[in-house]
Amino acid sequence: MGSDGADQSRLRQLNERAVLAAVRSAGPVRVAQIVEQSGLGRTAVEEVLSSLVTRRWLVEESPAIRGRGRPARSYRFRAEAGYVAGLDIGAYSVRGALTDLDGRVLASVRHPVAPEMRRDERLGTADQVIAECAREAGVPVSRVWAVGAGTTGLVDTTGTVVRANAIPDWAGTNVPAHFTTRLAVADNDSQLAALAEQRHGTPAAGPADMVFLHAGRRTGLALVLDGQLRRGAFGAAADMSALRGVAWEAALQYLHDVVPADVPPLDKAERAFAAARDGDRAARAAVRRYAHAMAVAAATAIAIVDPRLLVLGGSFSRAADVLLEPLTAELTRLCPRVPEVRASELGALCVALGAASLAQDAVHTRLLDPTRGALPTLTSRSL
Amino acid sequence: MGSDGADQSRLRQLNERAVLAAVRSAGPVRVAQIVEQSGLGRTAVEEVLSSLVTRRWLVEESPAIRGRGRPARSYRFRAEAGYVAGLDIGAYSVRGALTDLDGRVLASVRHPVAPEMRRDERLGTADQVIAECAREAGVPVSRVWAVGAGTTGLVDTTGTVVRANAIPDWAGTNVPAHFTTRLAVADNDSQLAALAEQRHGTPAAGPADMVFLHAGRRTGLALVLDGQLRRGAFGAAADMSALRGVAWEAALQYLHDVVPADVPPLDKAERAFAAARDGDRAARAAVRRYAHAMAVAAATAIAIVDPRLLVLGGSFSRAADVLLEPLTAELTRLCPRVPEVRASELGALCVALGAASLAQDAVHTRLLDPTRGALPTLTSRSL
Numbered sequence: 001m002g003s004d005g006a007d008q009s010r011l012r013q014l015n016e017r018a019v020l021a022a023v024r025s026a027g028p029v030r031v032a033q034i035v036e037q038s039g040l041g042r043t044a045v046e047e048v049l050s051s052l053v054t055r056r057w058l059v060e061e062s063p064a065i066r067g068r069g070r071p072a073r074s075y076r077f078r079a080e081a082g083y084v085a086g087l088d089i090g091a092y093s094v095r096g097a098l099t100d101l102d103g104r105v106l107a108s109v110r111h112p113v114a115p116e117m118r119r120d121e122r123l124g125t126a127d128q129v130i131a132e133c134a135r136e137a138g139v140p141v142s143r144v145w146a147v148g149a150g151t152t153g154l155v156d157t158t159g160t161v162v163r164a165n166a167i168p169d170w171a172g173t174n175v176p177a178h179f180t181t182r183l184a185v186a187d188n189d190s191q192l193a194a195l196a197e198q199r200h201g202t203p204a205a206g207p208a209d210m211v212f213l214h215a216g217r218r219t220g221l222a223l224v225l226d227g228q229l230r231r232g233a234f235g236a237a238a239d240m241s242a243l244r245g246v247a248w249e250a251a252l253q254y255l256h257d258v259v260p261a262d263v264p265p266l267d268k269a270e271r272a273f274a275a276a277r278d279g280d281r282a283a284r285a286a287v288r289r290y291a292h293a294m295a296v297a298a299a300t301a302i303a304i305v306d307p308r309l310l311v312l313g314g315s316f317s318r319a320a321d322v323l324l325e326p327l328t329a330e331l332t333r334l335c336p337r338v339p340e341v342r343a344s345e346l347g348a349l350c351v352a353l354g355a356a357s358l359a360q361d362a363v364h365t366r367l368l369d370p371t372r373g374a375l376p377t378l379t380s381r382s383l
Numbered sequence: 384m385g386s387d388g389a390d391q392s393r394l395r396q397l398n399e400r401a402v403l404a405a406v407r408s409a410g411p412v413r414v415a416q417i418v419e420q421s422g423l424g425r426t427a428v429e430e431v432l433s434s435l436v437t438r439r440w441l442v443e444e445s446p447a448i449r450g451r452g453r454p455a456r457s458y459r460f461r462a463e464a465g466y467v468a469g470l471d472i473g474a475y476s477v478r479g480a481l482t483d484l485d486g487r488v489l490a491s492v493r494h495p496v497a498p499e500m501r502r503d504e505r506l507g508t509a510d511q512v513i514a515e516c517a518r519e520a521g522v523p524v525s526r527v528w529a530v531g532a533g534t535t536g537l538v539d540t541t542g543t544v545v546r547a548n549a550i551p552d553w554a555g556t557n558v559p560a561h562f563t564t565r566l567a568v569a570d571n572d573s574q575l576a577a578l579a580e581q582r583h584g585t586p587a588a589g590p591a592d593m594v595f596l597h598a599g600r601r602t603g604l605a606l607v608l609d610g611q612l613r614r615g616a617f618g619a620a621a622d623m624s625a626l627r628g629v630a631w632e633a634a635l636q637y638l639h640d641v642v643p644a645d646v647p648p649l650d651k652a653e654r655a656f657a658a659a660r661d662g663d664r665a666a667r668a669a670v671r672r673y674a675h676a677m678a679v680a681a682a683t684a685i686a687i688v689d690p691r692l693l694v695l696g697g698s699f700s701r702a703a704d705v706l707l708e709p710l711t712a713e714l715t716r717l718c719p720r721v722p723e724v725r726a727s728e729l730g731a732l733c734v735a736l737g738a739a740s741l742a743q744d745a746v747h748t749r750l751l752d753p754t755r756g757a758l759p760t761l762t763s764r765s766l
Contacts, residue, residue, distance in 0.1 A: 209616065223687070223688070225608060225613065228609065230608065230688065231689075232688060232689025232690070233690055233691040233720075234720040236719070237689040239686065239689070239719075240686070241719070243683065243686050300683060303621075303622065303683075304606070304620065304621055304683065304688065305606070305615060305620055305621075305687065305688070306613075306614075306616050306617055306618070306620040306621075307615070307616055308616040336622075336624070337617040337619050339616060
């Protein structure tokens with residue numbers, strides 16, 4: 001039946017993935033550790049390692065010689081083997097961040113757009129953002145293996161926008177379908193911002209248990225529980241549009257109302273925060289009213305999941321110096337048990353960073369998928 | 384230093400726990416499987432198995448002979464080696480369930496109490512309930528190794544009642560501290576009812592993702608997310624007293640108001656459901672108003688966690704025939720995305736069953752705790 005050769009080749013592919021998984025999960029590791037983690041024999045491991053180095057998936061590292069004798073060789077995953085783009089597709093701007101496969105940020109780009117822009121124009125802008133990110137990072141765009149996209153509205157598990165109040169022409173869009181030449185995934189912007197906070201936030205490992213308040217031009221809530229982003233059965237966890245008494249738009253208006261009418265819409269909130277910072281009484285009152293509206297929404301989520309931490313994220317996190325105190329005061333008034341309250345340090349790039357994390361996860365899953373064939377030799381963009 | 388013997392004995396204790404863990408997690412297993420799961424050599428496994436059988440922790444089973452040759456021996460954990468009691472300590476009753484270490488229910492008992500009963504009287508009733516459960520099951524009370532207690536109010540991680548509106552003399556009680564001769568644990572009643580649903584509910588494995596609506600004389604919400612009971616940072620997840628616009632007591636009153644004043648308080652709700660079942664218009668309206676109040680609270684939790692399932696549990700789940708339809712209708716009106724709605728089949732025993740599960744977990748953790756000494760020989764109640 002001639003299946004012996006096929007079995008051998010199949011076994012080899014499984015071994016490759018087991019070794020790759022062991023190296024990825026443990027960082028630079030020595031052969032003995034890989035043998036232990038992968039459960040394979042030493043000879044098999046060494047064969048696979050040599051093949052993966054030749055095909056440029058792994059790098060052999062020479063450790064500093066600390067003692068006598070031959071130093072043990074160690075291997076690391078070549079995170080620069082490929083790149084992913086994280087996109088934040090909003091009503092007023094499309095942002096992008098380019099990262100390597102371990103999430104190191106190499107470039108970021110922002111293009112202004114308008115809410116009434118047509119669907120294909122908005123997606124065309126996303127393509128431009130990816131190309132510019134690659135150029136800025138000095139990476140051939142063909143090596144951007146995967147795209148993750150965060151976008152406003154309710155996004156289902158296939159990456160289709162189910163509802164998007166902020167963009168008239170957006171509901172019904174399957175975002176991944178646009179990126180035909182790459183692995184592509186999409187999710188709700190606030191959920192991805194929370195994912196970014198969990199992966200990149202302070203402390204280094206990011207918080208494992210939080211309500212994330214995504215505050216900016218767009219507003220939303222998201223949950224990270226026991227180390228996992230909670231998406232929900234319909235992808236709608238913490239979708240506050242389902243709650244009564246929560247009025248995001250009105251809250252933003254408090255801030256807009258205290259700045260001159262000729263200030264461009266995108267700059268208004270920042271101007272209001274600046275005025276509050278300077279002691280302007282009307283601005284300070286507007287910030288308090290805004291903080292109150294945010295706290296009402298956040299308090300509901302806090303009552304339900306009882307988190308360790310509330311993180312103020314999104315672009316308004318840069319105004320934490322004037323926003324955090326009234327927010328904390330309102331939460332203290334509303335919640336019987338107040339979690340620790342903290343501002344994110346990721347700022348306005350949080351959604352794009354979270355989208356890049358989602359894309360990294362998709363690459364990781366595909367690389368380690370045992371039902372796929374042999375790992376390719378890294379000379380093309382093929383994955 | 385004479386440490387060789389100590390090391391040997393320590394190693395043997397660790398091996399015992401590894402073998403016990405392998406047998407417990409896999410059900411009746413053959414020696415080869417234990418070798419694989421425990422990571423120990425065959426000789427070590429066989430030695431430990433023989434010792435654990437002698438000391439009555441495991442039972443050797445003779446499999447039916449299916450083929451020729453000597454059938455492989457298999458082993459099972461002796462779930463009847465010890466027992467646990469699950470208690471439901473409420474304002475109006477103390478219930479108990481006695482189970483073996485695998486959760487099989489052998490007896491259940493209920494004692495009426497009064498809200499104004501003193502703390503030590505209530506706890507004394509709990510002791511009586513345990514003794515009666517043991518008698519009903521034909522088990523010496525000394526073999527009840529552990530007690531789990533579910534109780535009304537907010538219960539912190541040490542098992543101390545932080546707040547209990549339904550029982551005047553209850554806040555401040557550390558419930559486990561009362562059970563000095565046994566391993567004891569305590570938690571909030573609604574959370575334990577949800578735990579019971581997850582362990583014992585239909586389908587057999589129980590739902591892994593749900594909002595649990597605990598409806599009965601006491602009312603509450605609890606969450607099971609991704610297979611885990613969500614307790615919360617302060618043990619207060621889904622503690623609805625933290626939310627506005629939720630009035631449990633008023634909701635119960637709708638039901639009480641449609642039955643004659645001379646019906647005893649504990650029977651009123653059941654009488655209202657019976658009248659609704661018989662088509663009484665006032666009773667049907669009362670059930671609808673009650674369902675509306677429950678739905679408002681549940682809808683908030685649904686909006687935040689977006690579960691696959693809402694389970695109607697507690698003693699009122701026995702009135703699902705009249706309650707489920709108006710509840711589902713209200714949820715459909717309130718929630719943009721309605722999960723599947725289902726009634727529990729555990730009825731009024733749910734809290735005691737969940738408390739027993741908590742106690743089983745505590746026994747399990749202690750049995751497998753590697754910092755403890757040798758497993759005792761099972762002739763006494765010692766654990």
